[in-house]
Amino acid sequence: MATLVDHASQLLTMAGPEIPRASRDRDRLGLLRDGAVLIDAGKIVAAGPRDRVLAHPLAQGAGRISAGHRVVTPGFVDAHTHPVFAEPRLDDFEARLSGATYAEIAERGGGILWTVRGVRGTPESDLAAGLRRRAFDFLACGTTTIEAKSGYGLDLENELKLLRAIRTVAGRGPLEIVPTLLGAHAVPPELKGRKDEYVASVCGEMIPRAAAEGLAKFVDVFCEDGYFSVADFEKVADAGAKAGLGLKVHSEQLSRLGSLAVAARRGAVSADHLDCADASDCATLAAGSTVACLVPGSNYFLAKPYPPARALLDAGAAVALATDFNPGTCPCWDMRVILSIACTQLRMTPAEALVAATINGAHAAGLGLTHGSLEPGKAADLVCHDAEDYRELAYWLSAPKVRWTMKRGAVVSGEA
Numbered sequence: 001m002a003t004l005v006d007h008a009s010q011l012l013t014m015a016g017p018e019i020p021r022a023s024r025d026r027d028r029l030g031l032l033r034d035g036a037v038l039i040d041a042g043k044i045v046a047a048g049p050r051d052r053v054l055a056h057p058l059a060q061g062a063g064r065i066s067a068g069h070r071v072v073t074p075g076f077v078d079a080h081t082h083p084v085f086a087e088p089r090l091d092d093f094e095a096r097l098s099g100a101t102y103a104e105i106a107e108r109g110g111g112i113l114w115t116v117r118g119v120r121g122t123p124e125s126d127l128a129a130g131l132r133r134r135a136f137d138f139l140a141c142g143t144t145t146i147e148a149k150s151g152y153g154l155d156l157e158n159e160l161k162l163l164r165a166i167r168t169v170a171g172r173g174p175l176e177i178v179p180t181l182l183g184a185h186a187v188p189p190e191l192k193g194r195k196d197e198y199v200a201s202v203c204g205e206m207i208p209r210a211a212a213e214g215l216a217k218f219v220d221v222f223c224e225d226g227y228f229s230v231a232d233f234e235k236v237a238d239a240g241a242k243a244g245l246g247l248k249v250h251s252e253q254l255s256r257l258g259s260l261a262v263a264a265r266r267g268a269v270s271a272d273h274l275d276c277a278d279a280s281d282c283a284t285l286a287a288g289s290t291v292a293c294l295v296p297g298s299n300y301f302l303a304k305p306y307p308p309a310r311a312l313l314d315a316g317a318a319v320a321l322a323t324d325f326n327p328g329t330c331p332c333w334d335m336r337v338i339l340s341i342a343c344t345q346l347r348m349t350p351a352e353a354l355v356a357a358t359i360n361g362a363h364a365a366g367l368g369l370t371h372g373s374l375e376p377g378k379a380a381d382l383v384c385h386d387a388e389d390y391r392e393l394a395y396w397l398s399a400p401k402v403r404w405t406m407k408r409g410a411v412v413s414g415e416a
């Protein structure tokens with residue numbers, strides 16, 4: 001049976017061209033005041049003015065869900081997360097607040113490598129159980145799809161273990177998860193000082209295995225001073241391309257190494273962070289199809305300067321927003337918090353932020369043609385917010401409440 005969602009105070013369809021939204025389209029919400037969405041078999045059949053949708057043959061006899069004069073948007077697509085880990089890094093948090101530097105925290109056994117030890121010592125089934133609990137937290141906050149990275153295993157066995165945990169949870173649903181192999185996240189402690197050896201193993205073992213087992217759609221690299229160079233990034237990108245995987249990159253975050261230009265030249269779906277991007281980087285992104293995926297929750301949590309969102313948008317780059325949810329630098333899975341930070345700190349408008357959190361997030365996860373907007377043929381991923389005006393989503397901090405979240409036509413969180 002088909003389902004009809006109607007009586008939204010504002011229906012944000014995000015309808016528009018089939019490319020990442022930029023320039024004139026960067027704040028195009030496709031806002032309808034008396035809109036409706038007709039859904040069948042998990043996909044959107046029609047979305048538009050209520051009268052027109054009601055005229056569709058499938059609307060006769062469809063089950064009805066009234067939005068009760070609330071805002072309805074596409075589900076958030078969170079295109080950058082690290083959600084598979086054992087424990088939060090509470091000791092690091094406290095130490096940093098007391099003035100310890102990143103290097104000092106790493107020296108006393110904290111940081112990424114602490115999370116790596118936790119993951120290596122945790123069975124795959126426990127990692128999957130943790131991720132499954134978190135999946136419902138995402139859904140409760142209106143996120144219907146996430147991209148999820150490995151990167152806390154740092155050897156073949158443990159990177160595959162993380163990706164298999166992701167596959168298990170993705171297979172059970174309802175949260176949709178796009179898996180990314182982030183083998184090049186840090187050099188593992190057992191190969192300290194032997195980075196080239198590790199990069200060779202990422203390229204020669206991890207990537208081919210992950211691709212052969214269908215465990216990853218993308219490869220990603222932490223391209224940063226002291227971690228992986230642009231030359232390493234190119235090697236991983238080559239290996240990923242050879243294995244048929246798409247490309248993402250942690251780019252120009254703590255320093256500007258030039259990875260953004262490489263990502264754009266290679267047609268990466270996204271270049272992420274970009275705190276140190278300059279005007280020429282903004283122009284490079286504006287000229288190509290790579291999405292600037294900004295994760296300002298990590299800047300907030302670490303009290304670091306924010307990325308140049310205004311310069312990127314004004315230059316004509318397509319901008320996505322994501323949480324960067326992870327146990328070290330951004331313990332936030334709530335896209336509504338990110339909307340607030342994007343507007344108050346990055347000076348994005350509420351409309352720009354919502355485009356960035358939905359359709360451009362979908363493009364940054366390689367799903368722009370099937371997700372992120374309410375258009376015929378796309379996944380019926382909808383969220384009903386306890387708000388009458390879409391600007392409230394960025395105005396109330398971590399609120400208004402999500403009334404219900406729908407994934408592929410079924411209400412999976414809250415009550416309709």
Ligand SMILES: [Zn+2]
Nearest residue numbers: 080082250324
């Ligand atoms: Zn990240």
